[in-house]
Amino acid sequence: MPEIASRQHLVVLNPLIEGALRQAGVKLHDLNAIAVAHGPGLVGALLVGVATAKALAYAARLPLIAVNHLQAHLYANHLCGFDIKYPAVILVVSGGHTELLYSEEPGSITLLGHTRDDAAGEAFDKVARALELGYPGGPIIDSLAEKGNPAAIDFPRALMNEEGRFDFSFSGLKTAVINHLYHARRQGHQYVIADVVASFQEALVDALVEKTVSAAKAHKAATVLIAGGVAANSRLRFKLKERLGHDLPYAGLYVPPLELCTDNAAMIAAAAYPLYRQGRYASLDLNAYPGLGMGDL
Amino acid sequence: MTAEYNTMRQAEAFLTTRTEQETAHAGYMFGRVIGVPTVIALEGELGAGKTVFVRGAARGLAVDKHITSPTFVLLKIYSGRLPLYHFDFYRLSAPEESPELDFDEYLPGGGAAFVEWPERLPELLPAEKVVIRLERFYDDRGEGRRILLTPHGADASLLVDRFIESITWRTDGTLNMPQAGEA
Numbered sequence: 034m035p036e037i038a039s040r041q042h043l044v045v046l047n048p049l050i051e052g053a054l055r056q057a058g059v060k061l062h063d064l065n066a067i068a069v070a071h072g073p074g075l076v077g078a079l080l081v082g083v084a085t086a087k088a089l090a091y092a093a094r095l096p097l098i099a100v101n102h103l104q105a106h107l108y109a110n111h112l113c114g115f116d117i118k119y120p121a122v123i124l125v126v127s128g129g130h131t132e133l134l135y136s137e138e139p140g141s142i143t144l145l146g147h148t149r150d151d152a153a154g155e156a157f158d159k160v161a162r163a164l165e166l167g168y169p170g171g172p173i174i175d176s177l178a179e180k181g182n183p184a185a186i187d188f189p190r191a192l193m194n195e196e197g198r199f200d201f202s203f204s205g206l207k208t209a210v211i212n213h214l215y216h217a218r219r220q221g222h223q224y225v226i227a228d229v230v231a232s233f234q235e236a237l238v239d240a241l242v243e244k245t246v247s248a249a250k251a252h253k254a255a256t257v258l259i260a261g262g263v264a265a266n267s268r269l270r271f272k273l274k275e276r277l278g279h280d281l282p283y284a285g286l287y288v289p290p291l292e293l294c295t296d297n298a299a300m301i302a303a304a305a306y307p308l309y310r311q312g313r314y315a316s317l318d319l320n321a322y323p324g325l326g327m328g329d330l
Numbered sequence: 331m332t333a334e335y336n337t338m339r340q341a342e343a344f345l346t347t348r349t350e351q352e353t354a355h356a357g358y359m360f361g362r363v364i365g366v367p368t369v370i371a372l373e374g375e376l377g378a379g380k381t382v383f384v385r386g387a388a389r390g391l392a393v394d395k396h397i398t399s400p401t402f403v404l405l406k407i408y409s410g411r412l413p414l415y416h417f418d419f420y421r422l423s424a425p426e427e428s429p430e431l432d433f434d435e436y437l438p439g440g441g442a443a444f445v446e447w448p449e450r451l452p453e454l455l456p457a458e459k460v461v462i463r464l465e466r467f468y469d470d471r472g473e474g475r476r477i478l479l480t481p482h483g484a485d486a487s488l489l490v491d492r493f494i495e496s497i498t499w500r501t502d503g504t505l506n507m508p509q510a511g512e513a
Contacts, residue, residue, distance in 0.1 A: 075404060076432070129402030150381060151399045159376050159401075204399070208377035212473070219468075323403060 046085055053298075061093045068305030070102040071315075072325030074129075079321035087317050098305040099315035102296075103130060103327045104142060106260035108303035109293040118255035118285060124245045125327075126269075127261035127295075128154035128169070131241075132327050133199045133248050140307060144327050145248050146199025153237060154263045156203040160210050160233050164226055174230045175266050181231030183268075186213060188236035190243070199248050206236055234268055242272045246280050256285045264294040343494045344478040346467075347505065353379040353464070353475055354386035355507045356497070360462075361390020363492040364412060366485060367438045369456055371448035374464035379475050383464065384444045388414055391442060400446070405433070413441030419450040458483030460490060 054061065069086030072079060090097035106125050110117060122145070123134040131148035151159070154171055161170025166177070188209050191202040210233050217224040241263075249257050257277060263269065270288055277286050293300065308314075347353045364387070372380045385397040393410035400406040400418040408414040415436040433454055436443050448455055465476040479494075481487040498506040 073403065148398060149396060152402060155399060155401050163376055204377075204381065211375075211377040215466075215468075324406065 043081055046081060050085075050089075061089065064093070064095055066090075066096045066098050066305065066309045066314075067093070068098040068100050068301050068309075069319075070105065070301050071099045071319060072102060072322030074102055074323060076321055076323040079323060083319055083321045087319060091317055096309065096314040097317060097319060098308050098313070099319055100301050100304045100308070101325055101327070102301070103132070103325075105300040105304035107134075107136070107142075107258060109260055109289040109297070109300045110258050110287050112293060112299055112303045113287075113289055115287045117258070117287065120252055120254050121256040121258055122245060122249040122252055122254040123258045123260065124241060124264075125261045126153045126241060126259065126263035128152060128158065128263075130261060131201050131203070131263075133201075133244060134327060135248070135252055135254075142327065145252075146197065146201065146244065147327075148201040148203060149197075150202050150204035151207060153201070153203060153241065154261070156207050156237060157234075157263070159207050160230070163207075163211050163214060164230065166226075166230075169262075171263060171266060174234055175268065177227050178231035178234045178268065181225065181227030181229070183231040183235035185225070185228035186232035188213075188232055190236050190240050199244050201240060201244065203237060203240075206233065234266070238266070238269045238272050241269060242276050245273060246276050249277070249281055249284055254281070254284055256287060257281075258287045260289060260294065262295045264288060265291045342478070342480050343490055344476055345494070345497060347379075347475045347477065348471070348473075350379065350382055351507065352505045353382045353477070354389075355505055356477055357383035357386025357388075358390040359386075359496050360493050361387030361442070363489060363496055364391060364442045365489075367412065367440055367442070368485065368489060369438050369443045369459040370445065371455055371459055371461045372444055372446050372464070373449060373461065375466065378464040378466055380446045380464055383462070383477075384414075384416055384446075387442070387444065388416075405436075413439070415439060415441055415443040417443065417445040419445060419447040419454075422450050458486060460486045 067086045067090040069082050070079070071083050086097060089095070103125060107123055119136060119138050121136045123136060125132045125134065129152050131153045133145040133147070135143050135145050157170035157174055158168060159170070161167060161173055166173045188206055191205050210229065213229065214224070245257060259269070259273065274286055277284055345356060347356055372383065374380050381397065381399055388397045388408060388410065391410035391412055391414050393408040393414050395408050397408070397416060400416045401420050404418060404421065406416045408416065417433065437454060438456055445455065459482050461480040461482065463478040465478070467474050467476055479490045481490045500506050
């Protein structure tokens, strides 16, 4: 065991494992393998998970499987029993990630583009903070924006026509919202918070939708998948469906149910399954990789 | 456009920038003069340009990867002329959350540690450091940033000195950015 360990994770983890086994009605020895996310993420939390998984695998003499947390988000879709046709374009959007991926066939993933600064979910959180709306910002802004006018303020859609056309940038949008609030307050103008957040959300969603759809067109995708916490955003779901229906009517759009959009253990197990079938086991000296990239195993 | 230099106290200094490119350039020049492991506390509101400054500093440290926000993962590590540790304490509040994160290994460590939102966990920072505060301001010429540098310790003072000496301005008041083409 590494000496550095997240106390909170340690406190929570063992009862959680016991509870999961009890609920599933199985014993440790009934399992086929132990899977663990070894990156990317917070090093302390990853280390606790990796150490626990290694101990369980060793004790129960089960194969250990290392899963990339980001890739696992895609398997949230498999868990729903979707029949995914390839090639597929995948948008992973969360508090820590905004990545556009291409999968030509099951098991292969390449990175098309990613955020150059802030992640989409991070932009939601930071704008919510600037408006003192609370945390996490995504769901709060999503529901508040329903009452606002998305065309009230023309916030910038960054990197819409540039080289690196599948990259994102949300830092400038965040700053534009803060500037807008500053000027409105200084000049004593009234502003409607619902309009501000609706316009912000519209700019952010437009960038996500535009790039996802153009990537899908460029790669003749049969399927478009979205994953990650921001995939729960109602405006993103609505506009992506609308644009795809218009531009690529034959492509299927898969959006996992809300509870599988956010981080969860089921998707780690789902991602481990093909690795288990292929016998791609990790050794018991597995380490945590906080900076693991999307394409890394 | 202006650099001021208070020789009475320990080399406290400030400069102003008018664009994101100028802020990144200031970071670049700062990164270039970092020669020994250093802790840099970066203060400033949301959107003040902290990450922009670090992005420039990364170039100055010959980091070839593009810097992205560390807010979610708390720490990103890049290799360059010196290692660059990019921290964000934004999501942290309680000191008891931090020991398990093993941050003291880098504060200071063998490289340049840039800490955004240091005010969340000031006790994690060593006494010897450079505090850089980015302040947004608006005047008749529009928006700008005031970058205040306060060194704590002899190495930090030397670093701030070398940084200010390296900055030059054009006659129109904009930062002289000969490296801008690399940005």
